Amino acid sequence: MNEALGVGEEERRRKRILPATLLPIERVIAQATARDLAAVAPLFDAYRAFFAGYRDLDESRRFLAERLATGDSVVFVAWRGDEAEGFIQLYPLWSSWHCRRIWFLSDLYVKESCRQRGAGRQLVERVVAYARETGASSVMVELPHREPHLTEFYAALGFHKDSIFDLARHVVP
Numbered sequence: 001m002n003e004a005l006g007v008g009e010e011e012r013r014r015k016r017i018l019p020a021t022l023l024p025i026e027r028v029i030a031q032a033t034a035r036d037l038a039a040v041a042p043l044f045d046a047y048r049a050f051f052a053g054y055r056d057l058d059e060s061r062r063f064l065a066e067r068l069a070t071g072d073s074v075v076f077v078a079w080r081g082d083e084a085e086g087f088i089q090l091y092p093l094w095s096s097w098h099c100r101r102i103w104f105l106s107d108l109y110v111k112e113s114c115r116q117r118g119a120g121r122q123l124v125e126r127v128v129a130y131a132r133e134t135g136a137s138s139v140m141v142e143l144p145h146r147e148p149h150l151t152e153f154y155a156a157l158g159f160h161k162d163s164i165f166d167l168a169r170h171v172v173p
Contacts, residue, residue: 025081027119029126032075032087034068037061039084040077047087047109051144074103076126078110078119086110088123090130093140100137103127124157142167 045060067073078085089107110119131139143150
């Protein structure tokens with residue numbers, strides 16, 4: 001054995017085996033539960049700060065805890081090991097025309113340090129699969145005008161401008 005290398009290192013080099021600590025950890029997309037709140041709340045707060053200019057971790061944690069506890073929304077989390085890289089949140093709507101559920105994709109956020117690695121795409125793909133699993137007629141998403149790249153991102157995943165409806169909003173003071 002080569003004395004310059006530690007025990008087992010020469011064999012790994014010969015067999016081109018990486019130590020377990022160097023193996024890539026696979027990303028897992030999982031539905032969030034109340035147990036995930038500590039990991040997801042800071043992401044939700046960062047999402048709110050980025051898109052709406054609101055930063056209040058306590059309020060973000062409370063709001064998200066209520067949604068998870070009451071089942072008002074469905075949240076999926078992109079996990080790499082113990083690290084939550086991003087999340088996506090859906091709210092249920094109903095189509096009177098089709099008498100079926102519609103999922104409103106309200107929130108998608110990936111940590112800046114984890115972007116451009118496929119987490120956002122995987123989260124949206126999981127949502128589309130979930131829509132099929134739940135018998136939904138569609139998934140809707142609002143695209144902020146200040147983020148034009150999102151139109152291309154969602155188009156690449158099968159989303160398109162609705163040919164029947166435009167969105168109008170009445171803000172309640």
